[in-house]
Amino acid sequence: MKHLPHLLKNELRALFISPATYIAAVLFLILMGWLYWRILLQFSLEPQDDLPSALFFQLFWLPVFFMVPLLTMKSLAEERRRGTLETLMTTPATGMEIVLSKFAAAYIFYCCLWLLTLGFPILANLSLNSPMMEDRLLDRATLFGGYLFVAISGLLFISVGIFASSLTRSQVVAGMLSFCLLFIITIGMRALHEEAVSWGPWLRETVDYMQIFRHLEEFSRGVIDTRPFFFYISNTALILGLSVIVVEAKA
Amino acid sequence: MNASGPNIEVHNLHKRFGQVSAVEDITFEVGKGQIMGFLGPNGAGKSTTMRILCGIIPATSGVARICGISVANHPNEVKRRIGYMPENNPLPDDMRVVEYLRYRGHLKEIPGRKLKQRVETVMELCDLRRRARRRVIGTLSKGYRQRVGIADAILAEPDVIVMDEPTIGLDPHQILAVRDLIDSFRGEMTVILSSHILAEIEVSCDCVIIINNGRLVATGSPVNLRTEFIHNTIYDLQLQGDLAALDPLLKSIHPDLTWAPSSDPDESGFYSLTIEVPQIENIGEEILLLLQRHAEYRVRALHAVEPSLEDIFLAATKRSWNESMPEKAVNPQATEPARPPVPHPTPPDRPG
Numbered sequence: 001m002k003h004l005p006h007l008l009k010n011e012l013r014a015l016f017i018s019p020a021t022y023i024a025a026v027l028f029l030i031l032m033g034w035l036y037w038r039i040l041l042q043f044s045l046e047p048q049d050d051l052p053s054a055l056f057f058q059l060f061w062l063p064v065f066f067m068v069p070l071l072t073m074k075s076l077a078e079e080r081r082r083g084t085l086e087t088l089m090t091t092p093a094t095g096m097e098i099v100l101s102k103f104a105a106a107y108i109f110y111c112c113l114w115l116l117t118l119g120f121p122i123l124a125n126l127s128l129n130s131p132m133m134e135d136r137l138l139d140r141a142t143l144f145g146g147y148l149f150v151a152i153s154g155l156l157f158i159s160v161g162i163f164a165s166s167l168t169r170s171q172v173v174a175g176m177l178s179f180c181l182l183f184i185i186t187i188g189m190r191a192l193h194e195e196a197v198s199w200g201p202w203l204r205e206t207v208d209y210m211q212i213f214r215h216l217e218e219f220s221r222g223v224i225d226t227r228p229f230f231f232y233i234s235n236t237a238l239i240l241g242l243s244v245i246v247v248e249a250k251a
Numbered sequence: 252m253n254a255s256g257p258n259i260e261v262h263n264l265h266k267r268f269g270q271v272s273a274v275e276d277i278t279f280e281v282g283k284g285q286i287m288g289f290l291g292p293n294g295a296g297k298s299t300t301m302r303i304l305c306g307i308i309p310a311t312s313g314v315a316r317i318c319g320i321s322v323a324n325h326p327n328e329v330k331r332r333i334g335y336m337p338e339n340n341p342l343p344d345d346m347r348v349v350e351y352l353r354y355r356g357h358l359k360e361i362p363g364r365k366l367k368q369r370v371e372t373v374m375e376l377c378d379l380r381r382r383a384r385r386r387v388i389g390t391l392s393k394g395y396r397q398r399v400g401i402a403d404a405i406l407a408e409p410d411v412i413v414m415d416e417p418t419i420g421l422d423p424h425q426i427l428a429v430r431d432l433i434d435s436f437r438g439e440m441t442v443i444l445s446s447h448i449l450a451e452i453e454v455s456c457d458c459v460i461i462i463n464n465g466r467l468v469a470t471g472s473p474v475n476l477r478t479e480f481i482h483n484t485i486y487d488l489q490l491q492g493d494l495a496a497l498d499p500l501l502k503s504i505h506p507d508l509t510w511a512p513s514s515d516p517d518e519s520g521f522y523s524l525t526i527e528v529p530q531i532e533n534i535g536e537e538i539l540l541l542l543q544r545h546a547e548y549r550v551r552a553l554h555a556v557e558p559s560l561e562d563i564f565l566a567a568t569k570r571s572w573n574e575s576m577p578e579k580a581v582n583p584q585a586t587e588p589a590r591p592p593v594p595h596p597t598p599p600d601r602p603g
Binding site for chain 1: 302305306307327330331333335337339341342343345354355357358359360403
């Protein structure tokens, strides 16, 4: 693992000097800012059951679907296409270090982007300047739970993107593949849950366990359960492990 | 690591991609400090063998050892002893030369205090220090990119350097510069370089391995290969006089001698003749003495044509085709056989 800091530093450097990164960040913040503004607008029109931040986090899947493929599609596919993956594999750096560096760089960037959205409730609070609204806008439990959910679910989403990128040398194919996989594990699992009502208890519980939207609800209420942690971390490890195998076998 | 044994050992190496056999039963050894040329037509299995040696792809069967360490069992240990420059030399376009070399140095585990000085040394060696040091790799010319690739390969002072087509796409000046650079490694590092440019291998390499269709065709120094594959002696003669009467005269030197004028006479009436004797024998003096005795012939020049590596390569690959397709010889009435993947080698035109 001694090569990981150097690989990661190089990945982050490449990320932060690339104009595409800033374009993606600006697009993300415009979209998320607009969504937050719509939520506040709705809040001003009629009373809502949930807090604005809780509603905001319920839309987490929207940026996941386009940001995660954009962030990860380039990572291994581009290296493979250019042939630089081959030169990397001839250094003592291992496949695991290479995959982990790509993963960590994309994950750090993903988390940074989400952290920037913390500015929305703070700005809204500053402009409204009312103590009553402060409790609602900056509800600690919701914000902490929501960001914790984003951070922990991000592990899985980014690893899926990295895996898709490891399978092909075309960025477009990697992007489409990661979009489809993310769609299946979020929306697909939700649809499966509705179907699973009539299935046996064993299967129903398994599908129930994999409900990403359910995890979000719990986290936004401030309920921090260890089971989702186990779900995301174990699956991330599994998918990254598969990516390492693919990189080592196909280099 | 074995200090005295060969730096590269390959025994009965096989590599199959599905049904296709890319490398078949290749065995060779390269000693410490030697420069070895890997020669073969496109698709012969050069790159595959090199990639196996570097631990990028596993062999189907056989043994490959670098400095006595098995590539299959200890790939990471081997990677510390090898510098590899792949075909087409892929480099990241968005990094500066010095940044890239430092990054690669870190990955190759060069200690921090030594790294800076080592990067400066390889940049000096590869003539990158003054003009290309701070330039972004994407803006460099092909020649400079190639130098960056070589600088990277030698950065960690590896025992073995593997270069896949290091001079491809370079202009003659750059080829000379790269060749000098490779020459300077002689005695210190073991170098394997592949090429299908024969002249380049002949100039730079101590020993040559010729492979064709994944099979080892010939191995040895260019001199040894000459004696193995070239069984005739060729002379170029420039002569004025009656060619019709020349045949019996020349045949008197050697009964199996053949000759042919390779051009019409030039302005001063001199013909260019190619004389071939089917054995290794110096008959230059006899030809000169004979023609001196006959005053009607005037000789302007006579020289022995040294068989080039190209001739050896063609002879060797031709032999390997013949060995790999014996059914052709058995059944001459059969319809035209399927063409081999590369055109069947034909003897080159002799210089006139």
